[in-house]
Amino acid sequence: MATSSASGRRREARPAAVDIFVLTAFLIHVWTILNMLWDVPSWLLHMSVGELAGAVGYTLLFALLESILLALPLILLAYVLPAKWRREQALNLTFLFLALSAAAALVLHSFESLWFSKRWIGAAWLLVLLSASFFVIRGKLLGDWIGRAAARLQLLVGIYVAADLLGGLIVLVRNL
Amino acid sequence: MKRALSRREFLKLMGLFPLLSLPGSRRVRGRESSASPNILFLVFDTLSARHISLYGYPRETMPNLARFAERATVFHRNYSAGSFTTSGTASLLTGLLPATHRALQAYGTVAEEHRPRNLFSLFRAAGYHTLSFSQNLLVNILVKDFIDAVEDYVPADAFALAAHEFSDDLFFKDYGIATQAERTFLSPLGQFPNSLFLSLVSKYVEEGGQQAVTRKLREKFPRGLPQNHGLVYVLEDLVDWAKEALPGLPQPYLAYLHIMPPHDPYNPRVDFIGRYAEQPDGAPEKPVHFFSEGRDADFLRGKREHYDEYIAYVDAEFGRLIDALEAQGALENSWVVFASDHGELFERGIYRHITPVLYEGVIGVPLLMRAPGQRGRVDVVSPTNNVDILPTLLQHAGIAIPSGLEGRVLPPWGDRQAGRLLFAVDAKSNPKRGPLRVGTIAAMQGAKKLVHFFGYDGYESEYEFYDLAADPEEMVNLYDPSDVEIAALQAEIESLRQRGRE
Numbered sequence: 090m091a092t093s094s095a096s097g098r099r100r101e102a103r104p105a106a107v108d109i110f111v112l113t114a115f116l117i118h119v120w121t122i123l124n125m126l127w128d129v130p131s132w133l134l135h136m137s138v139g140e141l142a143g144a145v146g147y148t149l150l151f152a153l154l155e156s157i158l159l160a161l162p163l164i165l166l167a168y169v170l171p172a173k174w175r176r177e178q179a180l181n182l183t184f185l186f187l188a189l190s191a192a193a194a195l196v197l198h199s200f201e202s203l204w205f206s207k208r209w210i211g212a213a214w215l216l217v218l219l220s221a222s223f224f225v226i227r228g229k230l231l232g233d234w235i236g237r238a239a240a241r242l243q244l245l246v247g248i249y250v251a252a253d254l255l256g257g258l259i260v261l262v263r264n265l
Numbered sequence: 266m267k268r269a270l271s272r273r274e275f276l277k278l279m280g281l282f283p284l285l286s287l288p289g290s291r292r293v294r295g296r297e298s299s300a301s302p303n304i305l306f307l308v309f310d311t312l313s314a315r316h317i318s319l320y321g322y323p324r325e326t327m328p329n330l331a332r333f334a335e336r337a338t339v340f341h342r343n344y345s346a347g348s349f350t351t352s353g354t355a356s357l358l359t360g361l362l363p364a365t366h367r368a369l370q371a372y373g374t375v376a377e378e379h380r381p382r383n384l385f386s387l388f389r390a391a392g393y394h395t396l397s398f399s400q401n402l403l404v405n406i407l408v409k410d411f412i413d414a415v416e417d418y419v420p421a422d423a424f425a426l427a428a429h430e431f432s433d434d435l436f437f438k439d440y441g442i443a444t445q446a447e448r449t450f451l452s453p454l455g456q457f458p459n460s461l462f463l464s465l466v467s468k469y470v471e472e473g474g475q476q477a478v479t480r481k482l483r484e485k486f487p488r489g490l491p492q493n494h495g496l497v498y499v500l501e502d503l504v505d506w507a508k509e510a511l512p513g514l515p516q517p518y519l520a521y522l523h524i525m526p527p528h529d530p531y532n533p534r535v536d537f538i539g540r541y542a543e544q545p546d547g548a549p550e551k552p553v554h555f556f557s558e559g560r561d562a563d564f565l566r567g568k569r570e571h572y573d574e575y576i577a578y579v580d581a582e583f584g585r586l587i588d589a590l591e592a593q594g595a596l597e598n599s600w601v602v603f604a605s606d607h608g609e610l611f612e613r614g615i616y617r618h619i620t621p622v623l624y625e626g627v628i629g630v631p632l633l634m635r636a637p638g639q640r641g642r643v644d645v646v647s648p649t650n651n652v653d654i655l656p657t658l659l660q661h662a663g664i665a666i667p668s669g670l671e672g673r674v675l676p677p678w679g680d681r682q683a684g685r686l687l688f689a690v691d692a693k694s695n696p697k698r699g700p701l702r703v704g705t706i707a708a709m710q711g712a713k714k715l716v717h718f719f720g721y722d723g724y725e726s727e728y729e730f731y732d733l734a735a736d737p738e739e740m741v742n743l744y745d746p747s748d749v750e751i752a753a754l755q756a757e758i759e760s761l762r763q764r765g766r767e
Contacts, residue, residue: 116461117460117461117462120459120460120461121450121459121460121461124456124457124458124459125449125459127456127457128449128459131370131694132445133696134369134370134694134695134696134697135367135368135369135370135372135373135374135696135697136442137377137697140441140442143439143442143443143446144442144445144446147436147442147443147446147447147450148446148449148450148459151446151447151450151459151460151463152459152460154463155460155461155462155463158463159462190462191461194461194462194465197465198457198458198461198464198465204468207469260436260439260443263436263438263439263442264436264437264438264439265438
């Protein structure tokens with residue numbers, strides 16, 4: 090199909106690493122920014138404009154660090170996969186990994202008492218991940234829509250990263 | 266994240282280089298003798314006067330403090346100016362009320378215009394060597410704004426067995442904001458962290474580090490180790506350091522030591538556990554307050570017992586420190602101040618001190634001062650406030666007291682000032698400028714105490730009035746809006762609320 094070929098050609102020009110980073114950074118930044126917005130009203134109470142910029146700057150810088158720390162091993166794993174899997178399947182598996190991990194993280198954040206059962210939750214996560222990965226790879230369940238989504242998210246994640254770097258600059262200035 | 270030096274290596278260095286090896290220590294002068302007295306300012310976090318045997322508590326929680334008191338001035342009705350660490354400690358360090366210094370929230374800082382004049386800057390300007398150590402990160406956030414006047418800044422994790430905080434190392438200059446961002450990213454209280462995944466990894470690593478240390482010391486600390494803000498420690502290490510380091514400081518010195526216990530978790534050494542199981546605490550049952558957290562009487566009674574055990578542990582280490590310093594003659598030319606930033610509550614359905622109420626348990630704090638060579642005990646029963654400590658210490662040191670401080674020189678060195686009005690403030694949800702819109706203010710005058718709750722959802726304006734002479738447990742609310750005396754106190758509270766309008 091023309092659209093599928095066109096999008097496939099566009100994705101071939103864009104390394105899998107970029108798409109993996111985009112998906113990872115998008116998820117992490119959405120969470121960070123949404124939760125940071127809850128903090129801003131109380132920060133406004135006692136921080137000056139410069140201090141508020143600093144608090145936001147640190148938070149975005151930490152989010153960038155978290156994105157890189159999580160994306161890097163996923164990217165490395167993707168390059169371990171056979172080349173023919175690298176684009177579509179690597180991206181689909183990344184999406185699966187991020188979705189399941191986010192779900193597990195959300196459960197642990199929402200129900201503090203479950204932290205004591207973290208090993209069971211981790212085991213369940215691994216089991217579901219492995220099972221679902223098998224079906225994703227064999228059954229090609231997710232198609233190429235993840236890749237198309239990553240393409241559309243590139244601009245937004247680019248804005249996030251630019252904001253992160255600005256935050257880093259603010260942090261640097263405040264610590265000079 | 267662990268420090269590069271292990272704790273054992275650090276303590277060995279301590280023995281060889283008493284001052285040079287202080288982590289984060291920034292300048293060292295040679296030791297000098299001086300006619301000006303040293304000031305050893307000990308602040309024990311969350312210590313309520315109501316739980317100290319010296320102040321009439323039926324359990325003998327602090328026999329060493331009682332021994333210290335035999336050669337000290339004991340203030341029997343001393344109040345903190347704030348109900349938790351940031352506001353209470355800022356008042357200690359600036360001599361200003363929370364409505365003025367505006368360090369009102371956790372992670373809050375003193376308003377910029379009031380920062381230049383603080384405990385450290387005033388003593389440093391007079392030629393004192395200044396040292397600051399706090400195990401409470403909220404205090405270090407305040408101190409970092411005064412850091413130019415602190416010659417020896419000892420970081421919070423200096424004596425930690427496990428530490429999980431990186432802002433002090435990476436972002437020293439911007440510690441206050443960096444720490445707040447770090448904690449809200451990784452481990453905020455009562456809300457989702459700003460980090461989706463790293464927060465869980467951090468929690469796992471932190472717990473692992475703490476559990477490893479706790480396991481090693483399980484026999485000595487069966488309930489777990491003292492810990493706060495990601496730091497795990499034992500009080501003994503701090504005392505061991507202080508015994509050696511303080512006598513070696515250049516003189517005259519001002520040493521401010523803010524010690525975390527007996528702040529919760531109440532994890533004393535094994536020999537203090539169960540100490541009060543058979544001793545009643547004597548606390549009457551009190552009516553549930555409209556700001557009750559729903560804690561039942563059994564829960565509060567159990568926590569109170571653990572708190573008392575922890576205080577006894579603190580007392581033992583305090584006694585060990587003072588005895589060691591005295592044996593070395595290190596206190597001959599030193600004022601020793603024993604204080605607390607705020608108290609703790611176990612009544613009316615309320616537990617601990619993060620509460621809008623300002624009952625005596627949470628704002629009644631100990632204060633003792635021992636002069637160099639003092640041989641007898643002096644008792645002061647008139648009400649006093651922690652804002653009075655700074656001007657009093659300045660007078661002891663022969664340093665001019667700047668105008669604008671809201672505290673006064675404590676009796677017997679200053680006027681007794683019968684009928685003096687004192688305040689305590691809790692106003693966590695207010696901006697740095699402008700009138701206070703929501704909070705609690707307590708005004709104490711003689712034996713009378715008026716408390717005003719204002720701006721809370723459902724409690725826009727509530728008053729409580731107590732006669733502490735007839736009703737020290739604050740059981741009977743005598744508020745009467747037609748009473749002239751009460752109306753005068755209301756006007757004073759309103760005036761304080763409006764402070765900072767400009």
